[in-house]
Amino acid sequence: RSLEGALRLGETVQAQVDAERRLDIHRNHTATHLLHAALRQVLGTHVVQAGSLVAPDRLRFDFTHPRAVTPDELERIESLVNEKLLQALEVRVYPDVPIDEARRRGAMMLFGEKYGERVRMVEIPGFSLELCGGTHLRSTVEAGLFKIVHEGSVAAGVRRIEALTGRALYQWLREREHAIRAAAERMQTPVLELPAAVERLQRQLDALQTELEQLKQRAASQAVESLTPIEVDGVPVVAQAVQGVDAKSLGAVADRLIQRGVGVAALGTAHDGKVALVVKVAPQWIERGVHAGNLIRQIAQAVGGSGGGRPDFAQAGGKHPEHLADALAQTPQLVAQQLRG
Known part of the structure; x- marks a missing residue:
């Protein structure tokens, strides 16, 4: 060439x-x-x-x-x-x-x-x-x-x-x-001691992760104590935004509410401009026509999201945290509509 x-x-x-x-x-x-x-x-x-x-x-x-x-x-x-x-x-x-x-x-x-x-x-x-x-x-x-x-x-x-x-x-x-x-240099340790320093750091990280999980569980327990249900055609309903918990802990809060006798738990949390939603329904109200997946689909639309799930449990996400309170506020009306078939 x-x-x-x-x-x-x-x-x-x-x-x-x-x-x-x-x-x-x-x-x-x-x-x-x-x-x-x-x-x-x-x-x-x-x-x-x-x-x-x-x-x-x-x-x-x-x-x-x-x-x-x-x-x-x-x-x-x-x-x-x-x-x-x-x-x-x-x-x-x-x-x-x-x-x-x-x-x-x-x-x-x-x-x-x-x-x-x-x-x-x-x-x-x-x-x-x-x-x-x-x-x-x-x-x-x-x-x-x-x-x-x-x-x-x-x-x-x-x-x-x-x-x-x-x-x-x-x-x-x-x-x-x-x-x-x-x-x-970042670890402030000699090069030959770097593996041991990384191992120490990993142990510290694991300990902090354990501590964080414990704090999340504590926050979830406190959240359960602070949430009071309202009656909707005989169904105890909790529909509120929860602060200080992540999406995973939100599910745990909903589980505890159902265990305490709540019929429908519709919860949301916002973090970094994103919304996480969870709906949990007790078995006896599923038999009456309440469906978690259908509930969360309508709630999620109000926060610019989508989702779905089973009759007893559903999750969704959204991108408008400023509308979270209004989205959850429709839950009692939606539950009533489902009960009336």
């Missing part, structure tokens, strides 16, 4: 390889060979390459395996690759080898790939031997370090590993180091 200008037949051109980019590819390609060998050593010789990508900034390797690779297995694979990198093993390239000799030596070949009579072979002595036409390091130590950053499924019986080496890995580590340092 020509970015600018034009080429003419017979012209002399100068080709230049981006040395830094090429070295990044060297690192990832040699690491891919090491990864392939490590997978077969840790997981078993059933592992066969099913696809790969060698880019300057990452490598990707697909392989046959019937299940997810466990964290322990990934750690062993990664450690084995890094062990071979740090041993500074020579990467030997044999550019012209008879195919029969390659087979005799046990070189890895891609399933379904067609090879000629003579092939190119890449060896990392004592660990990896593959047929390969790609570019490689001269020594494994030039890759620096190797890090697996993802493992997942791409198809039935095929797994994928994504990994980094060299400059891309250094950048990946720096980003995470900055994030960990920021978290440690």
